[in-house]
Amino acid sequence: MLELTNVTVRYGQHRALENASVNVAKGEIVVILGANGAGKSTLLKAASGICEGVVTGDIRLDGTNLAGLAPHKIVDAGLALVPEGRGVFPDLTVRENLILGAYSGRARDDEKITLERVYDLFPKLRERGSQIVGTMSGGEQQMVAIGRAMMSNPTILTLDEPSLGLSPLLSKELFQNLARVRDLGIGVLMVEQNAKQSLAIADRGYLIENAHVVHEDSAKNLMRDPAVQAAYLGAGSAETPETQNPAPDMPEPMSETFAIRPRSQKTQSADAILGRSVADLVAAASTQSVNVAAQKRPADSRGASNIDIPADRLAAALAAIERGAANARSRPKSYHPSNRYVAAPAQPETSEAKPPPVIEVYRAPRVEVYRRQADGAGFERK
Ligand SMILES: Nc1ncnc2c1ncn2[C@@H]1O[C@H](COP(=O)(O)OP(=O)(O)OP(=O)(O)O)[C@@H](O)[C@H]1O
Known part of the structure; x- marks a missing residue:
């Protein structure tokens, strides 16, 4: 063992x-x-x-x-x-x-x-x-x-x-x-x-x-385990029908030390905020633009006119999308081609800039192979 x-x-x-x-x-x-x-x-x-x-x-x-x-x-x-x-x-x-x-x-x-x-x-x-x-x-x-x-x-x-x-x-x-x-x-x-x-x-x-x-x-x-399903097994995916309940209904973790929480407990999708699928909205919006181009009023049942979303929910969804995009734009890039473990640049929270964190990188020793040259005079690296 x-x-x-x-x-x-x-x-x-x-x-x-x-x-x-x-x-x-x-x-x-x-x-x-x-x-x-x-x-x-x-x-x-x-x-x-x-x-x-x-x-x-x-x-x-x-x-x-x-x-x-x-x-x-x-x-x-x-x-x-x-x-x-x-x-x-x-x-x-x-x-x-x-x-x-x-x-x-x-x-x-x-x-x-x-x-x-x-x-x-x-x-x-x-x-x-x-x-x-x-x-x-x-x-x-x-x-x-x-x-x-x-x-x-x-x-x-x-x-x-x-x-x-x-x-x-x-x-x-x-x-x-x-x-x-x-x-x-x-x-x-x-x-x-x-x-x-x-x-x-x-x-x-x-x-x-x-x-x-x-x-x-x-x-x-x-x-x-529902928490493992949510964190590692893609709960909610079509592959795991038994776990298709939305994340907010997930039971509490089983023990105090084991506290993996599904990410979706903290976030809400645009679909949930709008009360309908984003794909539906895109389809409806396309219909509307076609109708406008033809100088016609939207058809009463299939056009954009059947989108009935309160303005505050739409504004909340757009704000969430904008916040996500802003976060993505401001996220520091930590990749550096010459070194896999480079610290991301520190983001000063106050006017007093903090020193960047030091991350030490340890490398395994390199093995190099040499071959004796044909004339026996020396060695060359393979
Ligand atoms: N040689 C090294 N020098 C410095 N830090 C290291 C070194 N190797 C790993 N680390 C750091 O130790 C931590 C754990 O790394 P490790 O490779 O064990 O993670 P992991 O769970 O296997 O992740 P992954 O699934 O991405 O491979 C990471 O923060 C990593 O940056």
């Missing part, structure tokens, strides 16, 4: 994870859900020993303390990570990628047996053994990445957003494959944005909000 107990991660002054406790047993699938920047990837990186921040707390795999171990030692202990973006070697074949996954001490001797096991699990990889990975589809590359992690013969497989960039159909196939990994007795811990499909195959789940684990439950209960 993988157990993280009271794990805290700091990037400089920024606490990306605080006292997080998460566990996953062999033969179960556990999903971690949470908003962008909540600390989900940080948790997986901390467990795998590749976190750029300062990690404190207890991390154990079958009783072995992983804290402070080098990443390859952690793989040796039985924990494998499929990183976000897969990390496959695009210029190598499927088989070469898989073999590279068996470099750890625990897997090297059984490389052939494990390769057969991976091929049995994903027959497509056997068929495509000599295909260059860079020429494969996203879903196939994800399969290679999972197969490569499986080559280290792990007891626990962790995955960071494995369905990212995959079509719904390929995601479904991916999650079915993960269910088969679980059936081999391997524990699966994954961070996912696709709450619906991942919870459908999972046994348990955790919710992380603002660096804290705020809730834990069985996947079944999480799927039924």
Whole structure:
């Protein structure tokens, strides 16, 4: 069993994870859900020993303390990570990628047996053994990445957003494959944005909000929970008819610590303010302009004359739209091409300008590969 107990991660002054406790047993699938920047990837990186921040707390795999171990030692202990973006070697074949996954001490001797096991699990990889990975589809590359992690013969497989960039159909196939990994007795811990499909195959789940684990439950209960439906499962969408009640009718969150509230509790749509659909209004307005152009009065039943909206409601809707547009225009841009984590410029609230916040960025060490030159005189960078 993988157990993280009271794990805290700091990037400089920024606490990306605080006292997080998460566990996953062999033969179960556990999903971690949470908003962008909540600390989900940080948790997986901390467990795998590749976190750029300062990690404190207890991390154990079958009783072995992983804290402070080098990443390859952690793989040796039985924990494998499929990183976000897969990390496959695009210029190598499927088989070469898989073999590279068996470099750890625990897997090297059984490389052939494990390769057969991976091929049995994903027959497509056997068929495509000599295909260059860079020429494969996203879903196939994800399969290679999972197969490569499986080559280290792990007891626990962790995955960071494995369905990212995959079509719904390929995601479904991916999650079915993960269910088969679980059936081999391997524990699966994954961070996912696709709450619906991942919870459908999972046994348990955790919710992380603002660096804290705020809730834990069985996947079944999480799927039924109205607050989870509203926050992660798109309540009100056609795909979830059982949750089509409007957000204001949502029951209170189930516990004090678990307090995810649907965004729509705070906002009101233009449709609700106007009492009719915006699409209807646009259609009616188009009819009106056609009638004006023809120098005719609007038709009595279908033209704009059947729009009966009190002026105050129309004004309220227009004001809300204008406020939204103004907010969008004034929102600071935080993206900078040379650095993913640049602080947004501070907005001075008073005449006394505050100093901008300092966000420290830590980067993983870069690996560079050199090749000996043909004449043996020196090396060149690949
Ligand atoms: N190397 C780093 N240096 C500084 N801050 C970092 C670094 N990596 C992550 N952070 C910060 O830590 C916080 C948590 O990041 P993390 O990547 O764990 O979030 P996440 O929940 O996985 O989000 P996402 O779903 O967007 O990937 C964020 O505020 C992020 O900006």
